[in-house]
Amino acid sequence: MKKTLLIVFHSQSGVAEQMAFICYNAAINILVETDVVALKMRRCMDADVDDFIDASLVLFIGPENFSAIAGGMKDLLDRVFYPLERAGAQALPYSLLIAAGNDGGNCAKQMKKILLGINAKAVQQEQIIFSQKNAPLSDNDKVRCEELALSLVLGLDMGLY
Numbered sequence: 085m086k087k088t089l090l091i092v093f094h095s096q097s098g099v100a101e102q103m104a105f106i107c108y109n110a111a112i113n114i115l116v117e118t119d120v121v122a123l124k125m126r127r128c129m130d131a132d133v134d135d136f137i138d139a140s141l142v143l144f145i146g147p148e149n150f151s152a153i154a155g156g157m158k159d160l161l162d163r164v165f166y167p168l169e170r171a172g173a174q175a176l177p178y179s180l181l182i183a184a185g186n187d188g189g190n191c192a193k194q195m196k197k198i199l200l201g202i203n204a205k206a207v208q209q210e211q212i213i214f215s216q217k218n219a220p221l222s223d224n225d226k227v228r229c230e231e232l233a234l235s236l237v238l239g240l241d242m243g244l245y
Contacts, residue, residue: 094127096154102220121241128159129159133164142177142204
């Protein structure tokens with residue numbers, strides 16, 4: 085049975101969108117070597133509870149906004165939280181990638197607290213990329229995004245999640 089990596093993202097300034105597409109492209113490149121993992125990417129506003137039910141692992145990518153979860157990501161969590169809870173979602177593996185202009189820590193803390201409510205489990209420590217609004221990502225930050233996506237796909241392929 086194929087496992088699915090769901091990349092779900094929200095972007096206001098474009099930085100988180102850059103991060104999402106870098107992750108997606110890195111995952112696509114490694115997927116040619118496996119027939120075990122499928123990939124799906126959705127904007128927060130387009131994602132729904134079925135995307136989460138079908139997912140084996142979720143990569144949340146979004147910006148912090150005023151040191152908190154950005155509105156689009158919060159809206160998604162509001163829409164899927166109770167349906168996932170009612171569906172009996174158990175231990176959904178996830179990872180966080182945050183575009184931060186501040187420190188990103190409070191945003192990560194809020195996300196983890198909400199996800200704990202549906203018994204989701206982090207498979208890695210959150211990754212926080214500090215960025216300037218509308219600025220391209222540095223080469224180092226691009227590599228961090230690529231490595232995160234690769235590690236998630238390989239983890240799924242190896243049966244770690």
